[in-house]
Amino acid sequence: MSTSDPDGAALWRFLADPAHLTMDLRTAAAHAARALGLRHAVVYLVDLQQRRLVPQTAVAPPVAVDGSLAGWAYRTQSLRVEESGTGSVTAWFPLLDGAERLGVLAVTDTALTASTLTRGRALASLLAMVITSKRLYEDSFVLRTRTEQMRLPAEMLRALLPPRTIGNGHVVSTAVLEPAYEIGGDAFDHSLTDTTLHVAVLDAMGHDLASGLTSTVSLAACRNARRNGYDLPELVRSVDEALSRWLPEQFCTAVVARLDLVTGVLHWANCGHPAPILIRDERLIIYAMERDADPPMGMPSLLTSRPRRTHEIPLQPGDRVLMYTDGVVEARTREAKLLGLERFADYVIRATAGGELAPESLRRLIHSILAAQEGRLRDDATLLMFEWRPPAG
Structure with missing residues (x-):
């Protein structure tokens, strides 16, 4: 004073x-x-x-x-x-x-x-x-804080999205989504309890208001299921049932995951989505989380009798897990070539090097991708990265 x-x-x-x-x-x-x-x-x-x-x-x-x-x-x-x-x-x-x-x-x-x-x-x-x-x-x-007009699907989705970054003494999770004013079907979610980080990245079919509605219903179903204490297979099944009932012609791909903040054990389900990437000691371990994917969420999953599968991996302190939608790797470089997983991995290495905070690494990463194609994306591109950093001792 x-x-x-x-x-x-x-x-x-x-x-x-x-x-x-x-x-x-x-x-x-x-x-x-x-x-x-x-x-x-x-x-x-x-x-x-x-x-x-x-x-x-x-x-x-x-x-x-x-x-x-x-x-x-x-x-x-x-x-x-x-x-x-x-x-x-x-x-x-x-x-x-x-x-x-x-x-x-x-x-x-x-x-x-x-x-x-x-x-x-x-x-x-x-x-x-x-x-x-x-x-x-x-x-x-x-x-x-807006520099241009926002389209209706983007307005609807952004009203439901959580803050860009959340965290506590054990973990930080951060996300970015582009094109900022024109998103149609991509969405992300993350939330915390005392012991768990919940994350999800969704990519709905199409790029219009129906796509936005699909992601909106899927996010709401995810939140309702986890707040009712459902495990991951039940959570995914809840999204399947919600979409098949209210939007039977629509579906979306997704990765939904839960991280135990004490043990570092990560469980996830992959519903027709690109596999997450593990970053350890500033190196990409691209295929560490590569698994056979289940069908997308919605009506396609109800056409098979096979139950939803979950996978498990133990994280090490300091590990970062990067989840993304296919609009990232389908972006084109200045030479009009697809970015692809290999180039994308190089972007990630450069953006996450040097001990930066996770939110800053992700900000620079999405800006690098946008700069490579003069600020215009062919499809929605969503990135979500979380870092497990338990207290020492």
Whole structure:
């Protein structure tokens, strides 16, 4: 707290006043910064494709995620400080909702002391909670972080998707989906309990509203089954039955998986989908999870009497598992050649090398794939990667 308010009474009054609950972000940020004795603070949120940091509480130009100190704070989730030509100093704090990267907070003053930095971190934590709460129902956040109009199927699917990144002390799971504004049938899901990470990547037939409906029903069926305590074969069967009942002409491929956070044992089911890739010690073990796939989810699976199969593999601490849709390997390079699994594997090696955080590795990976074909994909491309990192000892 400021030296004139050593007990933080101004902040406590701000938090205790029910009026702060209905303040817009700009007003809440200004009041909270003043209560903490900070001279000037600006919130920047990242855009949908994680290319720009867009100011929310002041009139200022967007800042590129790549090639700026603000972007460095976002990419590394760490503090960065820079001096301006006017003699002031700006500290860039990452804005985090758990493991999810929201953007950055800029705190500017004539000088930055240890106390100022502590108060800046406190403000970043407080505003991240405010943003997470308000962006569920305030369209202003959406409007400021989109760079183009979104198609209806994409709007429907994105309303159901979870945060890009989730995690706890044992695991982090992160995902990206392109084309960001035109997705039709791809979707992902991840969630946590005290002992388990649940993940799924789906690819519905087609690229239209019906495809989006197929993925939406499949995601809802997955969530309903796991929240009812079903095991993986029962979960997949629940999706089969939901699709065959409500969308009998539709189907989707998928990988659904559960990771035991204590033992590192991974169970998964593959329903007509590309096999996940295991990354260990910065090396790709491409075929470690290669198994014969079951039929896609939906009506095709009900035409066979063979029960759904699950597979098992023990992970080692630090292992990363990458799940993807076929739109990734079917993308074309600048030379108009299919990307293919071999080229894709090379992209993964380069993107995950150097000990980067998993969300940053995935951000760079999808941008590399987009750059190789001048930003246009022939099909939806979804990537989900999770890293098991149990506490030492």
